[in-house]
Amino acid sequence: MYSEELEKLFARRGIAPGDRIRVTVKGRTLEGILMPRPEFGDSGAMVLKLPNGYNIGMRIGSRAKVEKQGGKKTTFEFPKAKLGRKEGLPEVSIIATGGTIGAKVDYETGGVHWLLEPGELLYAVPELKDIANYGVINLMSIGSEDMGYKDWQEIAKAAAKELSRSRGVVITTGTDTMHYISAALSFMLQGINGPVVITGSQRSSDRGSSDAFMNLACSARIAASANVAEVGVCMHATSSDTYCSFMRGTRVRKMHTTRRDAFRPINSPPIANVTREGEITYTDEGRVRIEDGGRELRVLKGYEPKVALLKFYPNSDPEILDYYISKKYKGAIIEGTGMGHIAVSPHDSRYSWLGHIKRAVDSGMVVGITSQTINGRVNPNVYTNGRLIAGTGAIYCEDMLPEVALVKLGVLLGNHRRREAAHLLAKNMVGEISERSEVGQQL
Amino acid sequence: MYSEELEKLFARRGIAPGDRIRVTVKGRTLEGILMPRPEFGDSGAMVLKLPNGYNIGMRIGSRAKVEKQGGKKTTFEFPKAKLGRKEGLPEVSIIATGGTIGAKVDYETGGVHWLLEPGELLYAVPELKDIANYGVINLMSIGSEDMGYKDWQEIAKAAAKELSRSRGVVITTGTDTMHYISAALSFMLQGINGPVVITGSQRSSDRGSSDAFMNLACSARIAASANVAEVGVCMHATSSDTYCSFMRGTRVRKMHTTRRDAFRPINSPPIANVTREGEITYTDEGRVRIEDGGRELRVLKGYEPKVALLKFYPNSDPEILDYYISKKYKGAIIEGTGMGHIAVSPHDSRYSWLGHIKRAVDSGMVVGITSQTINGRVNPNVYTNGRLIAGTGAIYCEDMLPEVALVKLGVLLGNHRRREAAHLLAKNMVGEISERSEVGQQL
Numbered sequence: 001m002y003s004e005e006l007e008k009l010f011a012r013r014g015i016a017p018g019d020r021i022r023v024t025v026k027g028r029t030l031e032g033i034l035m036p037r038p039e040f041g042d043s044g045a046m047v048l049k050l051p052n053g054y055n056i057g058m059r060i061g062s063r064a065k066v067e068k069q070g071g072k073k074t075t076f077e078f079p080k081a082k083l084g085r086k087e088g089l090p091e092v093s094i095i096a097t098g099g100t101i102g103a104k105v106d107y108e109t110g111g112v113h114w115l116l117e118p119g120e121l122l123y124a125v126p127e128l129k130d131i132a133n134y135g136v137i138n139l140m141s142i143g144s145e146d147m148g149y150k151d152w153q154e155i156a157k158a159a160a161k162e163l164s165r166s167r168g169v170v171i172t173t174g175t176d177t178m179h180y181i182s183a184a185l186s187f188m189l190q191g192i193n194g195p196v197v198i199t200g201s202q203r204s205s206d207r208g209s210s211d212a213f214m215n216l217a218c219s220a221r222i223a224a225s226a227n228v229a230e231v232g233v234c235m236h237a238t239s240s241d242t243y244c245s246f247m248r249g250t251r252v253r254k255m256h257t258t259r260r261d262a263f264r265p266i267n268s269p270p271i272a273n274v275t276r277e278g279e280i281t282y283t284d285e286g287r288v289r290i291e292d293g294g295r296e297l298r299v300l301k302g303y304e305p306k307v308a309l310l311k312f313y314p315n316s317d318p319e320i321l322d323y324y325i326s327k328k329y330k331g332a333i334i335e336g337t338g339m340g341h342i343a344v345s346p347h348d349s350r351y352s353w354l355g356h357i358k359r360a361v362d363s364g365m366v367v368g369i370t371s372q373t374i375n376g377r378v379n380p381n382v383y384t385n386g387r388l389i390a391g392t393g394a395i396y397c398e399d400m401l402p403e404v405a406l407v408k409l410g411v412l413l414g415n416h417r418r419r420e421a422a423h424l425l426a427k428n429m430v431g432e433i434s435e436r437s438e439v440g441q442q443l
Numbered sequence: 444m445y446s447e448e449l450e451k452l453f454a455r456r457g458i459a460p461g462d463r464i465r466v467t468v469k470g471r472t473l474e475g476i477l478m479p480r481p482e483f484g485d486s487g488a489m490v491l492k493l494p495n496g497y498n499i500g501m502r503i504g505s506r507a508k509v510e511k512q513g514g515k516k517t518t519f520e521f522p523k524a525k526l527g528r529k530e531g532l533p534e535v536s537i538i539a540t541g542g543t544i545g546a547k548v549d550y551e552t553g554g555v556h557w558l559l560e561p562g563e564l565l566y567a568v569p570e571l572k573d574i575a576n577y578g579v580i581n582l583m584s585i586g587s588e589d590m591g592y593k594d595w596q597e598i599a600k601a602a603a604k605e606l607s608r609s610r611g612v613v614i615t616t617g618t619d620t621m622h623y624i625s626a627a628l629s630f631m632l633q634g635i636n637g638p639v640v641i642t643g644s645q646r647s648s649d650r651g652s653s654d655a656f657m658n659l660a661c662s663a664r665i666a667a668s669a670n671v672a673e674v675g676v677c678m679h680a681t682s683s684d685t686y687c688s689f690m691r692g693t694r695v696r697k698m699h700t701t702r703r704d705a706f707r708p709i710n711s712p713p714i715a716n717v718t719r720e721g722e723i724t725y726t727d728e729g730r731v732r733i734e735d736g737g738r739e740l741r742v743l744k745g746y747e748p749k750v751a752l753l754k755f756y757p758n759s760d761p762e763i764l765d766y767y768i769s770k771k772y773k774g775a776i777i778e779g780t781g782m783g784h785i786a787v788s789p790h791d792s793r794y795s796w797l798g799h800i801k802r803a804v805d806s807g808m809v810v811g812i813t814s815q816t817i818n819g820r821v822n823p824n825v826y827t828n829g830r831l832i833a834g835t836g837a838i839y840c841e842d843m844l845p846e847v848a849l850v851k852l853g854v855l856l857g858n859h860r861r862r863e864a865a866h867l868l869a870k871n872m873v874g875e876i877s878e879r880s881e882v883g884q885q886l
């Protein structure tokens with residue numbers, strides 16, 4: 001409920017949430033749909049959904065004019081389309097897991113809750129019918145920030161099952177941890193022979209600027225016809241609706257909170273670009289699909305959740321490593337600065353990480369070093385601090401993203417002995433690390 | 444020392460580190476300067492510095508041909524220029540603190556150690572003499588990854604002193620934590636009335652591709668003549684030597700391990716762009732300098748080091764907050780996902796952060812929420828998880844960078860009571876936060 005004052009005003013005007021209203025304050029007029037009061041918002045500020053899809057909260061004085069507009073009360077519901085079948089089209093499986101792409105506005109809170117009915121999206125993206133025949137699995141309905149390794153394992157299992165009968169798989173997820181999910185599936189699904197396309201949307205489907213429909217169409221195009229055998233993320237490549245990029249699952253990162261082109265390829269070009277109409281252009285990055293099979297899909301089932309991702313920063317407390325040792329963690333990825341540097345000789349030795357890293361390695365923890373710059377390659381051999389840290393047995397992770405290193409270490413420790421996991425951490429497995437550009441070792 | 448085998452080979456050929464040599468293996472020839480064995484390197488691999496500045500380590504078989512070339516033994520030393528004075532030029536102070544810009548190769552390790560003699564850089568950048576008259580302070584010689592808040596305080600004090608007699612100040616630092624340093628100086632130096640320009644280099648001055656000279660020249664241009672009163676970072680704007688950007692100290696981040704244009708403006712355009720020749724183009728971002736003073740410089744002296752920067756990720760351990768409570772931390776900045784989301788309802792409740800965040804806030808800790816997407820603005824009001832987290836009293840930090848929020852919170856808690864610090868955290872102070880683009884609150 002809004003404040004008593006506002007509720008009285010609405011009652012007088014016969015206005016209720018969902019109605020289109022017009023507010024005039026000091027000669028300025030705004031039109032929009034009245035939303036219910038947000039759970040933690042200011043009860044004296046009314047919330048309008050503007051035609052551009054944004055919500056605006058406004059306190060209005062007694063001189064403001066509030067009028068009810070005509071038109072249907074908003075319910076934000078799409079009609080549904082029935083899933084038909086067309087002969088000759090490839091099979092594509094859609095696995096829905098939750099997230100904005102399947103979200104609708106919830107009138108109780110004025111926010112967005114997880115709901116997905118595939119028929120609605122098929123109605124909204126009519127060309128899907130001409131791209132493939134679909135099997136739709138509503139696997140789970142979880143916001144990606146609430147997902148963990150058990151969800152990844154469940155998705156991997158479902159994807160493997162679908163891959164055995166489909167040409168490609170589209171997995172819809174929330175965007176917040178989409179690049180962790182894509183990294184997990186990249187390592188868990190070994191030897192795939194078709195596209196596994198992870199997609200979602202930055203803006204929900206009830207907004208004019210929603211990217212849900214184009215992302216889904218482009219993902220279906222990749223799954224149905226791209227000549228790749230890769231796990232990747234397919235999302236808007238630009239902030240307008242020009243085309244999408246299919247980016248390797250271990251080389252992509254959410255780089256903006258709200259932009260539609262938030263997912264950027266890192267340290268490696270996209271595998272392909274794809275238009276909504278189905279034009280696919282490839283870089284030479286991706287593994288190709290073998291037409292008649294010939295690869296054996298193997299799901300790596302284990303995952304070790306006791307791996308930590310830590311960030312080094314000035315005056316950061318290196319005893320955090322001892323905390324993880326005491327909690328019996330098996331691995332840790334440290335985001336160093338620059339080429340993977342961490343304080344070794346600060347004025348105040350309490351802030352030196354060297355002894356703590358050595359203790360962690362000696363205790364059996366696999367410690368990987370990455371960079372918080374996100375782009376570029378770590379290198380322990382340029383400066384003394386790097387050499388000292390590498391000397392403890394910590395492993396410099398080349399040009400692998402910190403988040404990818406975290407997930408990779410979880411998969412490695414869940415399926416291999418410590419020694420083998422440490423050996424594989426900085427070795428390329430599925431395209432997550434690239435060779436250095438010079439012969440020999442660049443120091 | 445290299446391996447016995449290599450040392451014998453060098454002795455036979457009269458070769459010593461610093462000599463230019465030519466190595467021919469299987470018809471391929473490489474020329475470069477023989478470097479000493481790296482501290483932790485493979486003693487059987489000889490290290491050559493190639494003409495492009497990169498070092499390469501190579502194991503050679505018995506059939507390889509190794510010859511000594513003619514020419515002077517490399518010492519990597521610049522001649523020095525004397526600091527003269529020219530009438531009519533503005534005063535600029537250069538404060539050297541360490542880092543690659545003042546680094547030379549150290550023959551003991553084959554790596555780079557900190558050394559700066561300003562006369563050398565003035566010799567290498569002759570136009571400096573026509574830009575300003577200089578006072579040069581060799582304040583400290585510390586790699587930026589080893590710097591902490593006490594170093595920042597010392598630099599702030601020196602900069603304030605120099606600002607009282609100079610038009611502008613140039614501070615040379617290492618690049619690894621340069622954006623933490625620039626954020627610290629932005630908050631510590633309140634009410635400056637001139638440019639405080641932080642610069643450095645990604646590649647040391649003995650390399651052909653070094654950015655040291657242009658960065659220093661452009662920084663001197665900003666300090667001597669830009670009409671701004673801002674703390675900022677002045678570094679290469681592109682990967683070639685076209686121009687530099689002067690970026691607000693709270694709106695800049697190192698985004699690549701090695702590129703010369705690693706420092707990128709985030710969520711705000713650069714304050715100005717500047718060419719080596721001194722052409723300055725402004726955006727309307729910067730505070731202008733008041734010609735006859737009129738601002739009062741005030742150094743915020745306190746800093747609370749017990750502030751933590753944590754990253755949320757799938758299956759991350761929320762008890763880490765309890766660890767910081769037990770260590771009597773006063774503040775924590777959490778890097779959430781997307782718009783500032785953190786797990787609240789995962790399958791396994793051990794991974795829910797909600798109760799732990801509430802406990803931290805209730806215990807008196809100031810908890811700020813930022814995003815690991817780096818770009819964009821956090822917003823707790825779109826999804827339920829965000830609303831629940833904001834409901835604990837955690838503060839959503841708008842479009843402020845996580846590293847900037849960390850440093851700001853350290854400064855605030857070092858100079859204000861908890862309540863005031865919490866109040867100011869998400870309020871704009873020196874341009875680190877921008878207003879939302881719509882009237883009212885975008886939900």
